[in-house]
Amino acid sequence: xxxxxxxxxxxxxxxxxxxxxxxxxxxxxxxxxxxxxxxxxxxxxxxxxxxxxxxxxxxxxxxxxxxxxxxxxxxxxxxxxxxxxxxxxxxxxxxxxxxxxxxxxxxxxxxxxxxxxxxxxxxxxxxxxxxxxxxxxxxxxxxxxxxxxxxxxxxxxxxxxxxxxxxxxxxxxxxxxxxxxxxxxxxxxxxxxxxxxxxxxxxxxxxxxxxxxxxxxxxxxxxxxxxxxxxxxxxxxxxxxxxxxxxxxxxxxxxxxxxxxxxxxxxxxxxxxxxxxxxxxxxxxxxxxxxxxxxxxxxxxxxxxxxxxxxxxxxxxxxxxxxxxxxxxxxxxxxxxxxxxxxxxxxxxxxxxxxxxxxxxxxxxxxxxxxxxx
Numbered sequence: 001x002x003x004x005x006x007x008x009x010x011x012x013x014x015x016x017x018x019x020x021x022x023x024x025x026x027x028x029x030x031x032x033x034x035x036x037x038x039x040x041x042x043x044x045x046x047x048x049x050x051x052x053x054x055x056x057x058x059x060x061x062x063x064x065x066x067x068x069x070x071x072x073x074x075x076x077x078x079x080x081x082x083x084x085x086x087x088x089x090x091x092x093x094x095x096x097x098x099x100x101x102x103x104x105x106x107x108x109x110x111x112x113x114x115x116x117x118x119x120x121x122x123x124x125x126x127x128x129x130x131x132x133x134x135x136x137x138x139x140x141x142x143x144x145x146x147x148x149x150x151x152x153x154x155x156x157x158x159x160x161x162x163x164x165x166x167x168x169x170x171x172x173x174x175x176x177x178x179x180x181x182x183x184x185x186x187x188x189x190x191x192x193x194x195x196x197x198x199x200x201x202x203x204x205x206x207x208x209x210x211x212x213x214x215x216x217x218x219x220x221x222x223x224x225x226x227x228x229x230x231x232x233x234x235x236x237x238x239x240x241x242x243x244x245x246x247x248x249x250x251x252x253x254x255x256x257x258x259x260x261x262x263x264x265x266x267x268x269x270x271x272x273x274x275x276x277x278x279x280x281x282x283x284x285x286x287x288x289x290x291x292x293x294x295x296x297x298x299x300x301x302x303x304x305x306x307x308x309x310x311x312x313x314x315x316x317x318x319x320x321x322x323x324x325x326x327x328x329x330x331x332x333x334x335x336x337x338x339x340x341x342x343x344x345x346x347x348x349x350x351x352x353x354x355x356x357x358x359x360x361x362x363x364x365x366x367x368x369x370x371x372x373x374x
Contacts, residue, residue, distance in 0.1 A: 044130040044313040049096040050077040057105035115164040122169035127310040139165030178251040183334035184307040186243040198277030199290040236270035256341030268354040269330040275361035282368040
């Protein structure tokens with residue numbers, strides 16, 4: 001017992017000295033529990049919505065007020081044409097489009113069924129399911145209001161459903177979960193492997209004692225960073241190709257957009273992920289620390305990027321935290337090209353965000369790395 005006690009004391013002293021590792025072991029679970037406990041919410045509300053009201057009458061405004069009052073729809077745009085509605089949904093600016101026809105009010109007043117078209121972006125199946133069910137319930141409630149008034153009065157007979165809510169799910173009308181998940185899984189695989197592998201690149205050199213050999217070479221810091229990144233770009237392309245082939249051959253994944261554009265923008269995400277891993281490598285001293293910090297980045301990437309849970313359901317703070325993750329923008333690119341078939345003209349903001357990530361992370365890594373043994 002004395003020998004065991006001495007060993008325990010030694011381990012606790014070692015743990016005390018390695019404050020970074022101890023802090024991550026204690027702090028990371030607490031931070032993750034607090035963040036994800038508040039951020040993860042499957043009740044999708046405040047879906048961004050665009051409206052094309054061709055009737056411009058009080059009845060149409062009452063219906064739109066009912067949509068907003070439900071708390072599930074947030075009318076952010078008013079369109080002047082059907083094409084504008086389609087463009088906003090394709091760009092991902094809105095998840096729902098509500099189109100009220102010009103004869104809507106006339107049909108209501110003459111006791112005819114008044115149709116309303118609700119277009120839903122079904123590439124996000126969870127948000128789409130919420131939008132569809134809520135829209136149908138609102139239509140039923142408004143119809144019941146008219147039926148109650150008809151029963152109380154002696155008016156003409158009205159149809160069973162005065163408000164005919166016609167749902168149009170786009171991009172994934174059959175709600176096939178594989179279409180939604182496979183593009184996301186491809187991004188998750190690249191994040192996990194690219195970040196974790198490169199996060200231990202410089203740390204591994206230091207632990208093995210080979211960093212001295214790099215120090216005596218004429219390599220400059222940015223050349224060393226690039227040397228650690230470029231080989232794994234090809235590895236990332238192999239992983240992306242395998243994931244796409246599995247998605248197409250096994251899950252019958254449709255590729256509606258340009259394969260060339262998909263590969264070109266995938267390279268930006270691969271480089272951003274590798275740059276993040278290299279930055280972690282310059283911040284840590286051991287491979288264990290690098291692995292822990294990589295996991296700390298990986299789990300938020302899974303939960304806050306929109307891979308599993310709609311970002312629209314997250315509180316505002318965590319919604320913007322998700323924008324600090326490269327995977328958030330890559331998922332929008334993947335689902336946009338694969339499911340929607342959109343081009344670079346609709347993806348320029350995501351591309352710009354990935355370029356900013358690459359420049360910022362590589363610059364921080366080069367500034368942090370000192371060409372000497374720490």
